[in-house]
Amino acid sequence: MDAKSTRLAHMGRPASGWANTPIVKGSTYLFDNLAQWRGTRKQRETQRVLSYGARGNETVYALEDAVTELEGGYRSKLFPTGLAAIASTLLACLKAGDHVLVSEGVYEPVKRLCATQLVHYGISYSYFSAHDADWQRHLRPETRMVYAESPGSLLYDMLDLPGMAQVCRARGILLCADNTWGSGLAYQPLALGCDISVAAATKYLGGHSDVMMGSVTTGPAHFDAIENVSINLGQTVAAEDAFLVLRGLRTLELRMQRHAQSALGVATWLAGQPAIKSVFHPALPSDRNHALWRRDASGSNGLLTVEFNPQLSRAQIEEAVDQMRLFGIGSSWGGYESLVLPVDPACTRFAAQAAAPGYLLRLHIGLEDPADLKKDLDSLLDALPSLSQQQAIA
Numbered sequence: 001m002d003a004k005s006t007r008l009a010h011m012g013r014p015a016s017g018w019a020n021t022p023i024v025k026g027s028t029y030l031f032d033n034l035a036q037w038r039g040t041r042k043q044r045e046t047q048r049v050l051s052y053g054a055r056g057n058e059t060v061y062a063l064e065d066a067v068t069e070l071e072g073g074y075r076s077k078l079f080p081t082g083l084a085a086i087a088s089t090l091l092a093c094l095k096a097g098d099h100v101l102v103s104e105g106v107y108e109p110v111k112r113l114c115a116t117q118l119v120h121y122g123i124s125y126s127y128f129s130a131h132d133a134d135w136q137r138h139l140r141p142e143t144r145m146v147y148a149e150s151p152g153s154l155l156y157d158m159l160d161l162p163g164m165a166q167v168c169r170a171r172g173i174l175l176c177a178d179n180t181w182g183s184g185l186a187y188q189p190l191a192l193g194c195d196i197s198v199a200a201a202t203k204y205l206g207g208h209s210d211v212m213m214g215s216v217t218t219g220p221a222h223f224d225a226i227e228n229v230s231i232n233l234g235q236t237v238a239a240e241d242a243f244l245v246l247r248g249l250r251t252l253e254l255r256m257q258r259h260a261q262s263a264l265g266v267a268t269w270l271a272g273q274p275a276i277k278s279v280f281h282p283a284l285p286s287d288r289n290h291a292l293w294r295r296d297a298s299g300s301n302g303l304l305t306v307e308f309n310p311q312l313s314r315a316q317i318e319e320a321v322d323q324m325r326l327f328g329i330g331s332s333w334g335g336y337e338s339l340v341l342p343v344d345p346a347c348t349r350f351a352a353q354a355a356a357p358g359y360l361l362r363l364h365i366g367l368e369d370p371a372d373l374k375k376d377l378d379s380l381l382d383a384l385p386s387l388s389q390q391q392a393i394a
């Protein structure tokens, strides 16, 4: 089989004609006669056929196919945001009385979704820690799904997906993974044994901070449930947006390589700075997830989180962050540009620990020259009081 980079240049393209998939717009699709209309409505129960705008069109199909190939699945369904993909998947697979076990490092809005939405439908949830060797004790007789984000948000804790898949399969429990971090390139949950892979294409697939999109990819057994929920909840995506994501994924491998290379360089450098207590980035050999990352991932990305020396105050650090020149302050990541945001320790595994961590800052290392990014980070560190001074004051 061709390499991923080669396939990225060819997936989701028309078999002939336009080199690039054109944007197709439409709501109503016309038929030659009633028999054809009736036949298509029957056919669409089991096959992907053009019938109505909400069910997709050629542009959307092309992206579905590309995502399926990238994730190594049977078929994919697209949703207007990553969160819509996650919410739809949970609603598709869970019913009243079911329990879902969720990994602790999950994208924060998923916790809100569990607490303020799933409970309305009589679905219960609880959390398990990525570093809990005895995580299985959290499974209940009514557990229907394990929802795993690996590496998790903010601290990038990794899960032993192959091991978890074995346990889940034996007990008839679905294993669903959020693959936004790996975006089908650096990590492949379906190949590691998961039943469903969801992702925010808003991040690296789109890659240019200008489009929102979510995807769900499954094996043959679970696709119908996902398609059904997308129909019932009227979830569909615009052809322009599908086009932007298709355009983004042509350069996915090139971009992610650069993000990963620059992030590892920055992470290594930051780890040696006196103001920094720890650096979280699974490709860093000192990271506690490094062994699992080596085993299960085939690459990395631009995300890293730093913990400042606890002697530095929040006010001192935030004042310095406000002065940064190249790192933008804003949500999301996976675009071409560098970003910075504070991390609330209450949203991480630190919440369960007695000792509060130092100030946590998440960085997304963009495609800028890493030397310039280091200069910007260096000016952040320079703006902080030196630690020897701090100790003298203390």
Ligand SMILES: *Cc1c(COP(=O)(O)O)cnc(C)c1O
Pocket (backbone or CB within 6 Å): 081, 082, 083, 084, 107, 149, 153, 178, 180, 181, 199, 200, 201, 202, 203, 212, 213, 214, 332
């Ligand atoms: C951003 C993100 C999402 C949600 O994606 P949106 O497109 O912003 O809704 C889901 N999971 C993870 C891990 C994310 O980082």
